[in-house]
Amino acid sequence: TTYSLLILPGDGIGPEVMAEVRKVIGWFEQNRGLSFDVSEDLVGGAAYDAHGVPLADATMAKAQQVDAVLLGAVGGPKYDNLDFSVKPERGLLRLRKEMDLFANLRPAQCFDALADFSSLKREVVAGLDILIVRELTSGVYFGEPRGIHDDGNNPENEGGRVGINTQRYTSGEIRRVARAAFELARKRGNRVCSMEKANVMESGILWREEVQWVHDNEYPDVELSHMYADNGAMQLVRNPRQFDVIVTDNLFGDLLSDAAAMLTGSLGMLPSASLGAPMANGRPKAMYEPVHGSAPDIAGQGKANPIACILSFAMALRYSYDLGAEADLLEKAVEKVLAEGVRTADLMGPQGGTPVSTAEMGDHVVKALSAL
Numbered sequence: 234t235t236y237s238l239l240i241l242p243g244d245g246i247g248p249e250v251m252a253e254v255r256k257v258i259g260w261f262e263q264n265r266g267l268s269f270d271v272s273e274d275l276v277g278g279a280a281y282d283a284h285g286v287p288l289a290d291a292t293m294a295k296a297q298q299v300d301a302v303l304l305g306a307v308g309g310p311k312y313d314n315l316d317f318s319v320k321p322e323r324g325l326l327r328l329r330k331e332m333d334l335f336a337n338l339r340p341a342q343c344f345d346a347l348a349d350f351s352s353l354k355r356e357v358v359a360g361l362d363i364l365i366v367r368e369l370t371s372g373v374y375f376g377e378p379r380g381i382h383d384d385g386n387n388p389e390n391e392g393g394r395v396g397i398n399t400q401r402y403t404s405g406e407i408r409r410v411a412r413a414a415f416e417l418a419r420k421r422g423n424r425v426c427s428m429e430k431a432n433v434m435e436s437g438i439l440w441r442e443e444v445q446w447v448h449d450n451e452y453p454d455v456e457l458s459h460m461y462a463d464n465g466a467m468q469l470v471r472n473p474r475q476f477d478v479i480v481t482d483n484l485f486g487d488l489l490s491d492a493a494a495m496l497t498g499s500l501g502m503l504p505s506a507s508l509g510a511p512m513a514n515g516r517p518k519a520m521y522e523p524v525h526g527s528a529p530d531i532a533g534q535g536k537a538n539p540i541a542c543i544l545s546f547a548m549a550l551r552y553s554y555d556l557g558a559e560a561d562l563l564e565k566a567v568e569k570v571l572a573e574g575v576r577t578a579d580l581m582g583p584q585g586g587t588p589v590s591t592a593e594m595g596d597h598v599v600k601a602l603s604a605l
């Protein structure tokens with residue numbers, strides 16, 4: 234088997250962290266006999282500079298054909314004043330939309346060596362390993378009607394300007410993301426907690442009923458619980474280890490996954506995946522990317538932590554190539570490097586020390602792969 238991968242390094246630190254993933258791919262080819270068909274293309278500001286658009290049609294077409302897309306980051310001050318239609322993040326949005334990537338996976342995993350970086354106490358987060366599945370293509374960020382209207386009334390009294398967004402979900406949209414969550418749970422701790430606000434929202438009632446329906450009819454073996462999302466936010470910081478997989482809508486998922494991120498420490502450590510419908514080979518359409526942005530404040534200085542991007546590639550190994558053992562190995566290598574005290578600048582504690590560069594961190598991970 235040859236595993237196809239489209240690499241879109243993007244802007245800022247994107248190309249820097251992607252170079253370290255290349256080393257990891259090379260290691261798996263040389264030492265595990267795996268064969269990757271890697272192509273590389275432009276996205277974001279880099280694509281705008283070359284083509285006048287943040288994602289060329291040819292790149293979009295390529296993304297539709299590969300087993301997986303791995304994206305670095307897009308954006309930067311140079312592009313901040315561009316017209317909305319060609320802003321770097323539009324490249325990202327186009328990929329998500331046209332590949333119909335409806336399930337956004339945000340793992341929150343606490344490596345023991347970094348437990349003291351968590352916003353919470355070590356004893357609350359040590360060993361934490363949860364996965365938030367956020368619905369990504371619908372809900373209040375997309376629902377119609379939307380807009381700002383002026384109803385002509387006195388803004389100090391009964392009217393004036395009105396801002397409108399609509400939370401709208403269909404059964405099908407809820408069922409497909411619920412299925413993704415149940416499938417993932419079967420490969421982990423076999424538990425799903427669904428979060429909504431069925432107490433005050435009709436879309437929340439529908440969400441709860443449809444998730445329950447998918448469970449009862451298709452995944453009765455997986456343990457399912459329901460929780461109001463506000464309580465979920467509380468539970469995430471009170472006792473996050475009670476969860477395995479959390480499935481929730483676009484808006485709540487946006488907030489809950491950012492809160493969960495801070496349970497684990499640095500932004501430079503966080504991977505993500507966005508999955509769509511199964512392709513002909515049975516594996517989902519998929520794009521993987523670190524949670525962080527292009528970090529213009531440190532770009533070009535060799536300071537970026539490549540681990541978020543490396544762990545995003547580990548997710549690709551697991552979910553797009555069905556190489557679970559290799560994904561485990563790569564995660565263990567990262568854990569080993571951290572346990573040895575190797576740190577990029579973002580992982581330096583108050584006690585200080587000498588940080589390693591982006592390239593050195595990549596070298597350490599590759600060395601750890603060989604040592605395991």
Ligand code: NAI
Pocket residue numbers: 246305306307308309310322325500501502522523524525526527528529530531536537538539541579
């Ligand atoms: P950011 O994530 O780029 O940076 C926030 C802070 O975290 C900065 O101090 C940065 O140096 C640090 N940081 C981020 N990644 C790091 C890494 N791997 N290693 C070490 N330190 C790291 O977010 P910010 O500053 O809000 O946005 C910068 C640019 O990135 C903007 O143009 C924004 O639009 C874009 N952006 C792109 C995203 C994407 O491509 N998915 C996501 C978020 C922001």
Ligand code: MG
Pocket residue numbers: 487488491
């Ligand atoms: Mg967010």
